[in-house]
Amino acid sequence: MRDVIALVMAGGKGERLYPLTLDRSKPAVPFGGIYRIIDITLSNCINSDIYKIIILPQYKAQSLVEHLEAGWNIFSYALGHYMKIVPPQMRVGENWYRGTADSVRQNLYLIEREAPEHLLILSGDHVYKMDYANFKAYHEEKGADITISAIEVPIADAHRFGIVEAAEDYAITGFQEKPASPKPMPGDSRYALASMGVYLFKTQVLLDLLKSSDKDDFGKDIIPMALERYSLYAFPYKKENRIEDLVYTIKEDGSRVRVLESCIRDSSYWRDVGDLDAYWNANMDLTGVTPNFNLYGTKWPLRTFQKQYPPVKTIFRDEASNRTGMALDSIVSHGSIISGVVKNSVLSYNVIIRSWSQVGESVIMSDVEIGRHCKIMKAIIDKANRVPPYTEIGYHPEKDRKRFMVTPRGIVVVPRGTFE
Numbered sequence: 001m002r003d004v005i006a007l008v009m010a011g012g013k014g015e016r017l018y019p020l021t022l023d024r025s026k027p028a029v030p031f032g033g034i035y036r037i038i039d040i041t042l043s044n045c046i047n048s049d050i051y052k053i054i055i056l057p058q059y060k061a062q063s064l065v066e067h068l069e070a071g072w073n074i075f076s077y078a079l080g081h082y083m084k085i086v087p088p089q090m091r092v093g094e095n096w097y098r099g100t101a102d103s104v105r106q107n108l109y110l111i112e113r114e115a116p117e118h119l120l121i122l123s124g125d126h127v128y129k130m131d132y133a134n135f136k137a138y139h140e141e142k143g144a145d146i147t148i149s150a151i152e153v154p155i156a157d158a159h160r161f162g163i164v165e166a167a168e169d170y171a172i173t174g175f176q177e178k179p180a181s182p183k184p185m186p187g188d189s190r191y192a193l194a195s196m197g198v199y200l201f202k203t204q205v206l207l208d209l210l211k212s213s214d215k216d217d218f219g220k221d222i223i224p225m226a227l228e229r230y231s232l233y234a235f236p237y238k239k240e241n242r243i244e245d246l247v248y249t250i251k252e253d254g255s256r257v258r259v260l261e262s263c264i265r266d267s268s269y270w271r272d273v274g275d276l277d278a279y280w281n282a283n284m285d286l287t288g289v290t291p292n293f294n295l296y297g298t299k300w301p302l303r304t305f306q307k308q309y310p311p312v313k314t315i316f317r318d319e320a321s322n323r324t325g326m327a328l329d330s331i332v333s334h335g336s337i338i339s340g341v342v343k344n345s346v347l348s349y350n351v352i353i354r355s356w357s358q359v360g361e362s363v364i365m366s367d368v369e370i371g372r373h374c375k376i377m378k379a380i381i382d383k384a385n386r387v388p389p390y391t392e393i394g395y396h397p398e399k400d401r402k403r404f405m406v407t408p409r410g411i412v413v414v415p416r417g418t419f420e
Contacts, residue, residue, distance in 0.1 A: 001049040001133055002080075003117035008041055009100050009197075010124035011058030016275040019405065019415035020382060025057060027124035028064035029279070030365050030383075032286050032295055033333035033348050036067050037273060038124040039304045042083075046074075047300055048132035050120065051081035054110060056103040058088060058096060071305020086110065099216030108210065111203065119206050121199040121218060127282050127293060128196075128270040129300050131243045135200060138235050145205045145230035148172065148223070150193035151237045151270050158182035161194035162219045164234045172232035175224050185236070193234055195219060196270060205230055243267035243300055264300055269293050277409045280380060283346045283363045287329050295331070309335030309349055316355060323355050333366075340370065354389070362394075365416075382416040391419075 014026030021029065027038035038055075045053055057064055065085055075081040086107055088096045097103035104111075104121070111119065118139075120132060130149070139147040150164045163182045165174035175195075176182060182192040199218060205226075215221030226232060235241075243264040269292055273279040285292040295302060312332045314325040316339045325339035327347075332338065335350035340357035349366040353359060357374040365383040370376060374387055377394035381387070393400060394412050405413045 001051075001136065004050055004120050004132070004136065005052045005054060005111065005114060005116045005118075006045050006050050006120040006122055006132075007104055008038070008045075008053060008055045008122045008124045009103065010038060010055050010061070010064060011097050011103060012125070013059050014125070014274075017273075017279060019413060020276070020279070020380070021060070022415060023060060024063045025060050026274075027057075028061075028067060029125075029273075030348055031127070031273070031279075032283065033331045033346050034306055035295075035302065035304045036064070037127065038064065038068075039071075039302060040127050040129075041122050041124050042072060043300075043302045044128070044130050044132065045122075046303065048130075050132060051075060051079075052114070052116070053083045054107070055083065055085050055124070056087075056097065056107070057085060058103075061087060067305055071303070074303075084110070099221075100218045101210060101222045102216040104206070105210040108207065111207070116203055119201045119203050121197075121201065123197045123272075125274065126197065126270065126272050129243055129264065129267050129293075130198070130237070130241055131267075132200075134241060134243075135198070135235055138240055139200045139233070142170075142233040143231065144200075144233040145202050146223070146226055146232045147200045147235050148232065149196045149198035149235045149237050149241075151196050152185060152188075152191040152239075153194045155182060155184060155190060155192055158192035158194060161192075164193040164195055166193060166234045170234045170236060172227065172234055175219075175227065177220060193236065195223075196237060197272075198235075199223075237270065238268040241267050264297060266292065266294050266297075267300075276380065276405075276407045276411060276413055280363060280378075280407070280409070280411045284344065284361065286331055286346060287344050289329070307334065307349055309333075312336050312338070314338045325353070325355075340372075340374075348383070378410060379412040379414060381414040382418075384417050385414060385419045387414075387419050 010027040014021035028036050031037045075083050163176040165183045166172050168186045185191050185193045271282045273282050316323045316325045327342040330342050330345045332347045333349045336347050338353045339355040340353040342359045345359050345362045347364045351364050352369040354372040356372050357370050359376045362376050362379040364381050367384050369386045371389035373390045375392045379393045400406050400412045
């Protein structure tokens with residue numbers, strides 16, 4: 001993978017995740033208690049032996065930059081490894097990044113001076129595990145100029161995605177943006193192939209496309225234009241993405257090669273956490289005995305910057321007064337103290353759940369205190385909130401809508417600092 005540079009798109013406004021993106025960019029939104037969303041993509045890169053990464057932020061990027069500097073300062077320039085954070089620099093005009101393709105176009109000088117063989121275009125706001133080495137091997141086997149990773153989605157849901165039309169050998173024949181009548185995938189009329197926003201380009205192909213067009217977006221503009229000139233293939237994610245255990249062996253010549261072992265169970269999982277309901281769903285997928293997305297596997301480790309807080313503490317077991325501190329089927333991060341009952345929830349750093357309170361199916365971000373006798377259900381509570389005693393959230397929809405944002409699924413979202 002030494003001939004690959006990964007470019008991570010991290011500049012979107014994240015309007016559909018508002019108010020979580022009020023003070024932070026979408027890739028910087030906390031996920032799974034201790035992570036930021038961008039950590040998932042960056043961990044995929046490291047686990048795939050990609051050590052040349054360019055991150056392209058834009059809006060409200062300070063917390064993202066601080067997180068990357070604190071937790072991802074692991075690269076050795078002496079070995080040719082790096083992670084570069086490249087905000088808009090107005091090198092080719094007076095515009096900010098106008099889209100995913102334009103953000104790369106404005107930084108072509110970084111690519112041309114490095115001259116890699118391939119460019120891997122990634123999103124910083126998706127949750128999935130993917131071995132990009134498998135992706136590249138498939139790309140080379142097909143002799144493709146461009147390969148797009150695509151996930152199988154039910155036909156009934158396909159209208160929400162960019163849909164890849166492909167022949168039996170997965171050669172791409174067309175691209176539909178949120179079509180009313182999506183084309184099914186090869187061999188199974190029940191499903192369609194939805195673009196995951198993961199692209200692998202031969203470098204010269206991408207340079208030619210970007211220099212010959214002023215269009216701004218990969219999915220809407222560059223990919224449809226490329227169909228007229230280049231060989232494109234779809235990578236069927238659920239079929240081909242077989243992540244193996246990260247075990248290596250040393251050959252007689254001293255080189256290190258991978259040894260294929262058992263497949264990781266959640267290597268077919270993918271979520272675009274672009275809106276509040278999808279974000280809540282992805283966090284709920286982490287809880288339970290056999291989670292849909294596993295943070296605890298050792299075969300595909302996830303990296304982040306971990307803050308220095310004391311261990312989790314649960315206190316009180318007084319059955320007479322029904323005062324019990326416990327967390328069931330939940331993820332609880334460092335520094336948290338629980339004297340109420342937490343079920344099927346994700347708690348970030350330094351969360352306090354006071355006595356006789358109940359929290360269920362909720363995402364609670366850092367530095368939040370839930371007062372005594374509160375009842376919280378199906379909520380997202382952003383950081384720096386001190387919820388007063390006897391508060392009920394998620395039980396009275398009409399009352400909740402008067403105070404907070406409520407998603408189509410009925411998830412109540414409490415912005416940062418609402419309760420001070």
